[in-house]
Amino acid sequence: MPGRGEDPGAFTALEQALRAFGRSYRGRGQDDAGDVSGATRGRFVTFEGGEGAGKSTQISRLARRLTALGRDALLTREPGGSSGAEIVRHVLLSGAARAFGSDAEAMLFAAARIDHVDRLIRPALEAGRWVLCDRFADSTRVYQGTGGTDPGLIDALERIALEGLKPDLTLIIDLPVEIGLARAAVRRGAAETDRFEADHVEIHERRRQAFLAIAAAEPERCAVIDGTATPDAVEAAVWAAVRGRFPELASALGPPH
Numbered sequence: 333m334p335g336r337g338e339d340p341g342a343f344t345a346l347e348q349a350l351r352a353f354g355r356s357y358r359g360r361g362q363d364d365a366g367d368v369s370g371a372t373r374g375r376f377v378t379f380e381g382g383e384g385a386g387k388s389t390q391i392s393r394l395a396r397r398l399t400a401l402g403r404d405a406l407l408t409r410e411p412g413g414s415s416g417a418e419i420v421r422h423v424l425l426s427g428a429a430r431a432f433g434s435d436a437e438a439m440l441f442a443a444a445r446i447d448h449v450d451r452l453i454r455p456a457l458e459a460g461r462w463v464l465c466d467r468f469a470d471s472t473r474v475y476q477g478t479g480g481t482d483p484g485l486i487d488a489l490e491r492i493a494l495e496g497l498k499p500d501l502t503l504i505i506d507l508p509v510e511i512g513l514a515r516a517a518v519r520r521g522a523a524e525t526d527r528f529e530a531d532h533v534e535i536h537e538r539r540r541q542a543f544l545a546i547a548a549a550e551p552e553r554c555a556v557i558d559g560t561a562t563p564d565a566v567e568a569a570v571w572a573a574v575r576g577r578f579p580e581l582a583s584a585l586g587p588p589h
């Protein structure tokens with residue numbers, strides 16, 4: 333039986349079917365969908381990287397800095413972030429969907445992302461807010477991409493879920509896999525690893541390289557941050573990248589470090 337990957341038309345057909353479903357389900361697909369632009373549009377910043385890299389630590393620190401400058405920052409995460417997507421988060425991270433394979437997981441991530449983008453991210457950006465998201469579409473590219481899902485399927489799902497929405501800045505926090513996993517183990521304590529954290533160290537290494545490849549391919553969107561430094565030093569590097577990307581903040585008098 334030929335796999336989907338051998339039929340280039342299959343993803344187009346799948347995409348059209350899902351798009352039609354999406355349109356009838358939530359009134360998406362109008363001409364202006366995805367066009368969150370103009371003077372009132374907020375800023376969309378995503379944090380990416382492996383387990384224990386410091387994403388959650390740094391995203392709250394950035395939110396604090398922006399708030400101190402009077403910016404309205406919304407902090408959210410994936411998978412999850414909206415009530416529908418949080419349900420899917422549980423299915424994904426518990427490992428309940430693992431038996432269905434990487435493609436099915438990619439579709440579940442996309443389903444969660446549609447809910448998150450439609451109900452939380454896009455309205456917040458339209459309202460002019462800063463949206464800071466702990467993991468986003470690059471994690472699907474990396475985790476399901478290295479898990480064997482065809483890039484064509486990932487592209488199709490991304491087009492459906494994002495409808496042209498793209499982060500203005502993606503901070504990829506990079507560090508050796510063993511350091512991240514050791515940190516994650518300390519943070520976790522007696523609790524069990526989640527479905528992705530539990531993977532073998534070589535798989536984590538492949539993910540690290542995949543994040544770096546995204547950063548190399550899209551240098552205008554991505555900044556790689558050295559995650560091995562102290563939390564304060566990482567915070568300073570994140571802040572430097574954010575101020576570099578958004579000149580309107582460069583004139584704002586923030587803390588000197």
Ligand SMILES: Nc1ncnc2c1ncn2[C@@H]1O[C@H](COP(=O)(O)OP(=O)(O)O)[C@@H](O)[C@H]1O
Nearest residue numbers: 383384385386387388389515516519561562563
């Ligand atoms: N720069 C750092 N140096 C040392 N430990 C850190 C650093 N950043 C975060 N940690 C700690 O490592 C653990 C994982 O950090 P976290 O922000 O939860 O990572 P992630 O969200 O990327 O998985 C936490 O216990 C956190 O306190």
Ligand SMILES: [Mg+2]
Nearest residue numbers: 387388389466
């Ligand atoms: Mg985290």
